Amino acid sequence: MKNMRNKNMRNIKNMKNIKNIKNMRNMKNMRNMKNMRNIKNMKNIKNMRNMKNMKNIKNMRNIKNMRNMKNMRNIKNMKNMRNIKNMRNMKNMRNLKNMRNIKNIKNMRNIKNMRNMKNMRNIKNMKNIKNIKNMRNMKNMKNMKNMKNMRNIKNMRNMKNIKNMRNMKNMRNIKDMRNIKNMKNMKNIKNMKNIKNMKNIKNIKNMRNMKNMRNIKNMKNMRNMKNIKNMRNMKNMRNIKNMKNMRNIKNMRNMKNMRNIKNMKNMRNIKNMRNIKNMKNMRNIKNMRNIKNMKNMRNIKNMRNIKNMKNMRNIKNMKNMRNIKNMRNIKNIKNMRNMKNMRNMKNMRNIKNMKNIKNMRNMKNMKNIKNMRNIKNMKNIKNMRNMKNMKNIKNMRNIKNMRNIKNMKNMRNIKNMRNMKNMRNIKNIKNMMNIKNMRNMKNMRNIKNIKNMKNMRNMKNIKNMRNIKNMRNMKNMRNMKNMRNIKNMRNMRNIKNMRNMKNIKNMRNMRNMKNIKNMRNMKNMRNMKNMRNMRNMKNMRNMKNMRNIKNMKNMRNMKNMRNMKNMKNIKNMRNMKKIKNMRNIKNIKNMKNMRNMKNMKNIKNMKNMRNMKNMRNIKNMKNIKNIKNMRNMKNMRNMRNMKNMRNMKNMRNMKNMRNIKNMKNIKNIKNMRNMKNMRNMRNRNMRNMKNMRNMRT
DSSP: OOOOOSSSSOOOOOOOOOOOOOOSSSSSOOOOOOOOOOOOOOOOOOOSSSSOOOOOOOOOOOOOOOEEEOOOSOOOOOOOOOOOOOOEEOOOOOSOOOOOOOOOOOOOOEEEOSSSSSSOOOOOOOHHHHHHOOOOOOOOOOOOOTTTTTEEEEESSSOSSEEEEEEEEOOOOOOOOOOOOOOOOOSSSSEEOOOOOOOOOOOOOOOOOOOOOOOOOOOOOOOOOOOOOOSSBBBBOOOOOOOOSOOOOEOOOOOBBOOOOOOOTOEEEEEEEOOOOOOOOTTTTOTTTTEEOOOOOOOOOOOOOOOOOOTEEEEOOSOOOOOOOOOOOOOOHHHHHHHHSOOOOOOOOOOOOOOOOOOOOSSSOOOOOOOEEEOOOOOOOOOOOOOOOOOEOOOOSSBOOOOOOOTTTTEEEEEEEOOEEEEEEEEOOOOOEEEOOOOOOOOTTTTOOOOOOOOOOOOOBBOOSSSSSOOOOOOOOOOOOOOOOOOOOOOOOOOOOOOOOOBBBBBBOOOOOOOOOOOOOOOOOBOOOOBBBOOOOOOOOTTTOOOOOOOOOOOOOOOOOOOOOOOOOOOOEEEOOOOOOSSSSOOOOOOOOOOOOEEEEOOOOOOBBBBOOOOOOOOOOOOOOOOOOOOOSOOOOOOOOOOOOOOOOOOOOOOOOOOOOOOOOOOOOOOOOBOOOOOOOOSSSOOHHHHHHOOOO
16 A cells, blocks of 8 residues: 555554555544554654544554654654664654653664653663754653663753753663763753763763752762863762762862762863862862862862872962861972962972962961962962972062061062061071062061071162161171162161172162161172262261271262261272262261272362361372362361372362361462461471462461
8 A cells, every 4th residue: 555645544443464554644633543463664654743542553563664753743642662673763753642661662763852751661672762852841751771872962951850960850760871972961950869870971061050969879980971061059979989080070169068089080170169168078089189270169168188189280269268288299289370368278298389379368377388489469478487498479468477487598589579567577587598689679668677687698689678677687688789769767776797788779768767876897888879868867876887898989979968977997988979968967076097088079068067076097188179168167177197189179268277287288279268267277388379369367
């Protein structure tokens, strides 16, 4: 019977021996098809739309080659279809209900658009079903046991009662899903309680709202699960034991109580774990050696037992990590960014290669961090005690209470340390020998009591140190350059052994250096240049023992220096040039051994210089030119050995030069006008005094 196109075949009964029916098209309203037993080769049945109430189709046993069944919309109550073996492409089966006894459909491959399929209880032997698409409203799929070759399950949106596969409900006894590969786009899977023996699940992507995975017990052989993405609301993952090959976990936000993660050896990329709380009993994370990229782990608290994570490299955005105690063997942590509120990190002993740590706020009790090299942007760090091998610290802001920094030997480049307050008890900075290039130390305000900076030999570029107080024991600071804008340096008492300070340049705007005492052993200060605007150097009282300042050369542009009393042994001051506006210099008493002061040129406006008593041995003052306006110079008593004073020009209004006794070789004094009351000039050898006009009395 070919090409049966008739409609309304209602009461077709007893079609027993019809074997080769082909091309049954547009068969509608076939209601009472009862005894179709031996229909073997029905191949291309198309457009069977309104087939309803196929109740009594009982013995369709040998229907083998039904391949392309399309558009079977309203087929209901298919109870006894037992031996449909070769049904391959079933499409658009929307309203199929009560498929109870479909048992031995072996070669079902492409099932598409099965929306309203309910009560598939006894589907046992669907072994070769591969591509199931668009199964939206599937409920009560209890006995899907032996579906071995399920590969591509897509868009299973509204599957209910499948427990713990988010919106798939009532899938209770799913066992032995061994060959399920590539489960993609499973979004709203809920309540998967008894899923056991999922061995070969590899690439689970976009599993978002998975909640209450309580009874996942025997996920023993999930060896090949690599890329888990977007697992958001996963709670109570207690019994995940043997996931050995998990590599990339992304977007696990609300995971709580991960207790028994033991043997995940190949875990590499953990990303976006935000609200993971109470990871208390992570006791056996021993072999997680290859975790590299941990990103966006916020609100992680109580990670106590992370011990053997050796290859941790990129940890980002770890906020509120308080009680990380036993990170002993973590050696290669790189790029720890945005680690905020990390408190009580006690036993981080062997962290050697921590390079780019940024934004570590409120870190307390970091005792045994040895090899932290390139630390950037460390804000609000408190109580960093035993950090030994820190080399390049950049942008350390708001660091408080750095008490016990003892053995930081290799500290080289400290940059941009702002707002460092209350560094009171920096006691044991003994071995910081190699600190170089402290650049851009700006706004170091309120740094007090830097007591024991003794052996900092290679300090070169210190800039903009304001409000530095109580620098007592800075002994061996040799190469300090470019100290600018140093204000309010009080109580610098015991600066003893600053021997090799050679090139101090650009000391500008030094104000209020009141109580600088006991600068004893400053021997080799050579090139002090551009000292401008030095004001209010009042109480430099005990500059008694500046004995060995030998090579102070080239002091230029010193303005407004007052009250320099006890400068005794400055021997080799040679090229004092362009000293301008030295006003109100009083009580320079004991300048005895200033022998080689040469080339004092252009000394202007030296007013009110009083009590220059003991300038005895100033021998080689040559070429004193253009000394103008030396008014009120009194009591120049003991200027005995000034032999080679030549070319004193334009000395006006010099009064009361009483006791100038032994000026033997003063030769070319020109244009000394209006000199009055020169009473006691007894010398015989005043030759060549030309053009001395108006010498009175």
